[in-house]
Amino acid sequence: MSDHGHELSFWEKYVFSVDHKVIGIQYMITALCFLMIGFGMILIMRWQLAYPGTVIPLIGKLLPATFAPGGILGPTGYNQMGAMHGTIMIFLGIVPLSVGGFGNYVMPIQIGAPDMAFPRMNMMSYWVYLPGGLIMLASFLMPGGAAQSGWTSYPPLSVINPGQTVWLLGMVFLITSSLLGSINFIVTVLNLRAPGMTLWRMPLFTWSQFVTAFLLLLAFPPLEAAAIMQLADRVLHTTFYMPDGLVIAGQASTYAGGGAVLLYQHLFWFLAHPEVYVLILPPFGLISEIIANNTRKPLFGYKEMVYAMMFLGGMSFVVWAHHMFVTGMAPAMANFFLITTMIISVPSVALLTCLILSLKGASIRYNTPMLFALSYLPLFGIGGLTGLPLGLTVTDIYLHDTYYVIGHFHYVVVTGSLMALFGGIYFWFPKMFGRKMDEGLGKLHFWGSVIAMNGIFFPMFIIGMQGQSRRLFDPTAHLHNLIGQPMHVISTLAAIALLVFQIPFIYNFLNSIFRGEKCSDPNPWRATTLDWACPSPPPHGNFAKVPRVYRGPYEYSHPDHKEDFLPQSLEKAEA
């Protein structure tokens, strides 16, 4: 890099930086902000679900009249926030945090690289992601408001509704960003590993990023094509998704017809199912690191876990239509996707089982990151197992589009991925800022969050099994839903509690950057992988001398070594 060695200006160092660590932190903080915004939206929606038609406390009067007339959320506002909550949480929150944030920061130092293979492309990836996110947020200010057809944006609704064009534009930015990122990740892993770091010596987190990068690379272009066609339908009045004989609000549609609405659903889920594994795999890699470190023993079945991840990655491309069992597809097709869905649950369970077996016989250190990692195991398990009835056609026909589905995927993504990501923040915080986060506040954050999250999502299984549709603006409008109303109230109160329990985290995060306990040891957790062999925070170029790697990533409690961990870069163990 040409700028190596000379003093960087403020802008070069913190804003338009090409250093993977700065970009990683930029991604992380931006994604955390978006997570907060997305969470704020769902709080407003949850208030409406628990207490329909009442004034939203505190912020109701501040919302624009088009959105919440008189402080009461209107149906259009509800739909807009529903669509944007999903979009923001997935495309602007979890994925940028796990791939853009942790992937950028941790992956290069875990393989002993000085930076990503293409540092400038890395910077561009962030500076395409941010405008994409801002465009998404700005769509609320457009006439007609933001997109309101759900994060899935099914036509023909999405072709007719206002706001969708801006959503599609934002998606183009986000897809471009993830494409740039994924190419960079794959090339870095393949070509920039420190001497001795063979593929089978890479830590699981790096493996998870590597597999994820392939999913992003190959699954996003079909959505891009689908989005281009939807954009053409809206702007050029083409008719890709507009079928013959379509009637809109009592009037025959002006579209020429001949399109296929289900085509979009197929293309969308061809992205969105691999996207599920993009949401799961990197957090899974994170907790593998945390569990190996805090059990002080090698992970059970490292190689098997890598193979399971690869198998998951490959299989995730052939299960997409299990989201579409009720669209009237041929039973033979439905059976095919039922079988592939059951097959894909095998490696998922294998991964979880390996981690649970890793706990066997360990004397576990119960620090904050480990608590988050441990909570992941049963809660992700609930999320995964409740998915099986949705993958079986017979039960899915009943459960489809009910609150049960919402409960299922939030257990996967919130109590699973998000908890793992929180654990990752506590775990790598000393590496990123050279200071530790406060353990007491961390534990408060953990226990509060884990209880509140279960309080939010478990009632959804119950109202889902009572048959309540997930898309209702006012559940009390239907008599048969009244039985589930107390559950909505519990869920909403738990959501407010979750908000309260994020306050210690936000305070802890910001306070610890400047005033946290100084961590003079670059390896405070006594870990084996290379990310702990460089100074905290790592300087430009990461390693003063390129490390050499002599062994696999999880050599804890090695019998020939006097300490209970044997770093990958240590030349030999004493007898």
Add this chain to the structure above:
Amino acid sequence: MSSTAEAVETVEYENVGIPDGKLAIWLFLASEVMLFGTLFTSYIVLRSAAPAWPVGWDVLNVPLATLNTFLLIGSSVTIVMSHSRVQKRDFAGFNTYMAITVLLSFGFLIVKAIEYAAKFNHGIAPSTNIFYSIYFVTTGLHGLHVIGGIGWNLGLLWWAKNGGWDDKLFEGRVEYAGLYWHFVDLVWIFLFPALYLL
């Protein structure tokens, strides 16, 4: 090996023996295959569901498209020639062949514009029916890729005159431009029969 790596220390990082840039361009092309593959799949799905489908040569201008096919194939040949001129360190030869490549690509766009204009003059637009929706969107997206390739090739011509010729990365970048250009050509080789002949 990337320039970043060498700035820190001259050390052989573990690698797969393919230069970073080449790996990146192949990965990019893989994603492009998925992009156009999706459009072709959509074409197959929509066509097989349609009760009637216009025959390409009745409604589209096959002679012009044939001319365009030869223009693109020709440009693929000349970009290979320009790459081999770089390997032989023949500056003038590189410039000539790359300039011909760019001219042929512009020729392709002009012919395409004539085709589009003829359609618009007859009141035919993307919204006319599903066939023209597919025709305009796929060829339009391909046209954008052609424009991108022209930009890339013009950039190489400019860079060669402004210090790029002696850069050790130069040959690689010409090769990657060639790989991309072959892909753009290949997409047209599929589009031409799918839209005009079948």
